[in-house]
Amino acid sequence: MKRSNLITLAGATKLRNELAYIVRTLRPEVTKALGTAAAEGDRSENAEYIYRKKQLREIDRRLRYLQKRCQEFQVIEHKPGDQDKVYFGAEVTLQDENGVEVMYRIVGSDEFDQEKHYISVDSPMAQAILKKQIDDEVRVQLPDGYQDYWITAIYYPDLD
Helix, strand or coil: CCCCCEEEHHHHHHHHHHHHHHHHHHHHHHHHHHHHHHCCCCHHHCHHHHHHHHHHHHHHHHHHHHHHHHHHCEEECCCCCCCCECCCCCEEEEEECCCCEEEEEEECHHHCECCCCEEECCCHHHHHHCCCECCCEEEEEECCEEEEEEEEEEECCCCC
């Protein structure tokens, strides 16, 4: 499944800051430590050297990912004109048939955060509620079957 390129301004800033940190600080530090470990002799039995090589590979993988994503994403900086419907950036309160309410905020795929109840715009839940409005019923495919919800509130916080 292709991931959406949408991202909030706060999410874009976070990824750009991470990219800058890796390029300016983390990678040079690890490269220097790798050079020091390499100078200690036999590399085949040098745990520090092996660890630093692995660490550098992981950093480079993340660096390539961030460089690519930062070129691709589309930063959404403004709230939609029609705030009566669910669009990117919305905080949506849903109620199930048992009266249990849950709130989700629709964000970019790089901003997903279960603890904050941030869901990716590409998730089945977000796809089910996009373009809906208060009092609409939505049916969502969950791992253990379908679940029906009703939209009880839509709110658009600042996107930064």
